[in-house]
Amino acid sequence: MDRRVVVPGDLLSDDGKRSGEGTFVKDGKVYSLLYGLANFRDRINVIPLAGKYVPTSGDNIIGIVKDVTFSNWIVDINSPYDGLLHISEYPMRIESDEMSKHLRVGTSIMTRVKDVDSTMKVELTLSDRKLGVLKTGRIVEISHTRVPRLIGKGGSMISMLKKELNCNIFVGQNGRIWINGGAEDMDLALKTILLIEKEAHTNGLTDRIVEFLKSEKGARS
Amino acid sequence: MDESNISFFDKEGRRLDGRRVDELRPLKIEVGVLARADGSCYIEMGGNKVIAAVYGPREVHPRHLQEVTRAIVRYRYNMASFSVEERKRPGPDRRSYELSKVSREALEPVILTSYFPRSVIDVFVEVLQADAGTRTAGINAASVALADAGIPMRSMITSCAAGKVGDQIVLDPMKEEDNFGQADMPIAMTPSGEITLLQMDGHLSQDQFHQAMELAIKGCRDIYNLQRKSLIDRYNQLENVEAEPVEEVKACD
Numbered sequence: 001m002d003r004r005v006v007v008p009g010d011l012l013s014d015d016g017k018r019s020g021e022g023t024f025v026k027d028g029k030v031y032s033l034l035y036g037l038a039n040f041r042d043r044i045n046v047i048p049l050a051g052k053y054v055p056t057s058g059d060n061i062i063g064i065v066k067d068v069t070f071s072n073w074i075v076d077i078n079s080p081y082d083g084l085l086h087i088s089e090y091p092m093r094i095e096s097d098e099m100s101k102h103l104r105v106g107t108s109i110m111t112r113v114k115d116v117d118s119t120m121k122v123e124l125t126l127s128d129r130k131l132g133v134l135k136t137g138r139i140v141e142i143s144h145t146r147v148p149r150l151i152g153k154g155g156s157m158i159s160m161l162k163k164e165l166n167c168n169i170f171v172g173q174n175g176r177i178w179i180n181g182g183a184e185d186m187d188l189a190l191k192t193i194l195l196i197e198k199e200a201h202t203n204g205l206t207d208r209i210v211e212f213l214k215s216e217k218g219a220r221s
Numbered sequence: 222m223d224e225s226n227i228s229f230f231d232k233e234g235r236r237l238d239g240r241r242v243d244e245l246r247p248l249k250i251e252v253g254v255l256a257r258a259d260g261s262c263y264i265e266m267g268g269n270k271v272i273a274a275v276y277g278p279r280e281v282h283p284r285h286l287q288e289v290t291r292a293i294v295r296y297r298y299n300m301a302s303f304s305v306e307e308r309k310r311p312g313p314d315r316r317s318y319e320l321s322k323v324s325r326e327a328l329e330p331v332i333l334t335s336y337f338p339r340s341v342i343d344v345f346v347e348v349l350q351a352d353a354g355t356r357t358a359g360i361n362a363a364s365v366a367l368a369d370a371g372i373p374m375r376s377m378i379t380s381c382a383a384g385k386v387g388d389q390i391v392l393d394p395m396k397e398e399d400n401f402g403q404a405d406m407p408i409a410m411t412p413s414g415e416i417t418l419l420q421m422d423g424h425l426s427q428d429q430f431h432q433a434m435e436l437a438i439k440g441c442r443d444i445y446n447l448q449r450k451s452l453i454d455r456y457n458q459l460e461n462v463e464a465e466p467v468e469e470v471k472a473c474d
Contacts (some may be wrong), residue, residue, distance in 0.1 A: 005456045007449050008331070009412055010374025033333065033375070035368035049456065050259065051371025052278055052323055056336070075355055080340040081277045119289050120338050145371070190405065202460060 002040040005031040021080045022046030037201060043173065049201070053079045055122045060131075060138060062176035065214040068100045069218065070209040075109065078174040081120045085111065089125040108134040110170060110178065112161045128190070137168070137180030140190055142197040144175035149200040150193065157196070157206050164213050165189045188216055229387040229398060236398070238267075241392045245381070245440050250361075250451035253367050260370025262451075264362040267395055268352025272286050273362035275370040278340035292337035294323035300348040320356045327360050327380065327409040327418035333373040342372060353399035355384045357407050360418070369455070377448055380409035380416060380464055381440035383433035390429055392436045407428075408437045412445050 003111070008010065010022060013030040020043035022034045033040060050204045055077060062155060063075035063083050074082035085202040087099060094102055102108065110132055114125040126132060142150070150171055151158045162169050167181030179189045197204055230236060240246070246267025251354040255261035258347055260273035265271075274459035281287040298320040322452045324346070330340065344367070356426075360380035366372060384394035404423030410416045425433060 007452045008374035009378060015222070022373070026375075033373040035373060036371070037456075048371040049459075050369065052259070052337075080280055080337060082280075118338070120340075121421045201456075 004038050004040070005036070006046060007035050008032055008168060010038075012038055012040075017192065018042065018044050020045035022048060025221055034064070039148070041070045045178075047148075048145050050143065051199065054120075055079055055083070055113045055116050055174070057069070057075065057113050059173040060170075061111060061113065061174040062134070062172035063109050063111050063174075065103050065105055065107045065109065067105065068103070070113075071096060072102050073099065075111065075124060075197050077122065078144070078176055079122075081122050083113070083122045083124040085109075085126065087122040089114065089127055090128055091127050096107075103133065108191075110134055110172070134178055137178055138186055140177045140179065140193050141176065142175050142193065144173065145174060146197045147171055148202040149179070149205065150196050152206060156211070160206065161189070161192065164210070165192065165206055184220070187218075188213070191216070229391075229402075230389070231274065236391065238395060241434055242389060243439065246266060246395065246445055248447055251343060252365055252451050252455040257448075258366070258370075260368070260372070262362040262364040262365040262369060264358050265430050266354060266358040267393070268350060268385045269348070269355050269358040270350040271355060271358040271362050271412040272347050272349060273359065273366040274345045274347075275342065275363070275366040275372070276345075277342040278337035278369070278372070281339065286341070287339050290338050290339070292324055292332075292340045292341045292342050294329050294332060294334065294342045294344065294348070295362070296321050296328065296344045298324055298346045298356065300351060300355070304351045304355075309359045315433070320359070322343040323418055323420065324356055324360050324363065324409075328363060328367065328378055330415075331375045331378055331411060332367065333375070336373055338350075341360055342367075351396075353394055353405075354407065355397045356380070357382050357409070360385060360409050361444055361448060363437075365452060368452055375416070376411040376413065377445060378409055378411060379441040379445040379448060380418060381437050381444055382407040383437040383440070385423065385425060385429060385433065390432045404433075406433050406437065408434070408441070410438065410441050412442070416439070 007188045010032040016025045016028040019025045023030050032046050034046045034048045036046045039045045040047040064078045065073050066076045070177040071087045073085040111124045114123045116122050129145045167179050170178040179186050249265040251263040254263045260275040262273045298317050302309050344363050348355045357380035366376040383406050384402050385404040386398045404425050406421040409418035
């Protein structure tokens with residue numbers, strides 16, 4: 001696969017139809033919008049090395065309640081924009097004055113972006129069996145640009161981690177990761193995730209992580 | 222010192238610091254020097270030492286500055302009190318307000334502000350040591366820092382000055398040439414040649430203006446190559462770190 005580091009304004013292709021994510025077309029030619037890695041396939045995508053998470057509808061993310069208002073919880077979603085969780089999106093019917101009994105300031109929730117409008121009002125929802133309050137476990141924060149790498153092709157990396165680490169892991173699109181398991185397993189999981197974040201842009205990462213886990217486990221026993 | 226009896230060139234036509242008229246001062250760019258900032262850059266252009274930090278996109282405070290359809294860009298140019306020979310009174314003054322404004326307007330056209338409505342992109346430029354041409358150094362650093370922060374831009378911005386001393390057009394004037402010269406003309410541009418900043422003080426004839434413009438554009442091209450290289454080197458650096466932690470782990474057991 002053809003990969004190259006590019007900076008904003010680099011010419012990527014003379015064929016405007018190949019413009020993918022992180023690129024723009026000017027006079028029928030494709031240029032890079034970002035500083036990052038350009039992937040040349042049918043379409044050219046530029047993967048950024050840094051940047052803030054911008055929510056899109058359908059994203060599964062991890063949020064932390066930062067305020068409670070009359071009918072909404074205001075949720076920090078590791079983004080320039082706050083998430084709004086309306087009282088009606090809570091799985092059961094509750095009264096306005098009882099909101100902080102169910103979700104207090106500081107509560108971590110696994111949530112989904114229901115809708116984002118053009119002014120970046122972010123509406124969240126909790127009404128799905130998979131979503132809910134996170135009562136146990138730990139949360140790690142990495143750059144959201146590393147999330148695809150942590151998941152791997154078709155989930156290869158994450159399913160390997162879950163199996164090897166004996167932990168329940170949920171990766172939020174916003175770069176927050178929830179880990180739940182034994183204390184020692186979580187320690188190792190944390191270490192591994194931070195390693196993946198650091199080396200996200202290298203080839204053959206999954207294999208190296210398997211090696212890393214093997215030697216770490218060997219050291220433990 | 223009297224302006225009339227200074228000679229800016231030696232017999233071979235070299236300048237006070239030994240440069241030719243169309244030569245830049247030594248240039249050094251370092252990317253990602255600040256851990257807290259989303260993007261950062263340190264630049265040395267001759268005697269200028271400038272650091273740029275980019276934060277954002279992030280929430281706008283105070284709220285009333287917010288724009289519903291796009292991100293706003295804030296640029297703060299600041300000189301350290303120790304950056305010049307005589308202590309500079311700290312804090313914003315008329316000059317730094319002006320430089321902040323023109324520098325912001327030099328960068329804004331390439332930033333895709335519409336991607337981040339209701340947010341702000343903060344750019345902080347601190348001049349640690351000044352030696353003429355700090356605004357150009359600041360813009361160069363800010364542009365690299367913006368790229369480092371992962372902010373979408375149509376292109377990079379490069380900035381460079383040309384001036385006139387002893388009736389001769391020179392590239393990238395240094396302090397002596399700026400103080401006692403006849404004209405100073407900083408520009409900023411995209412690599413494709415669009416000018417986003419053009420200032421001038423002093424006097425230039427039309428021919429001299431064109432000559433100075435051409436020289437500054439040439440200077441910008443050289444600086445752009447280094448800006449680009451420093452970003453790409455930064456990535457390769459990150460990639461090379463990879464072997465170390467694995468080794469460390471092996472050393473433990």
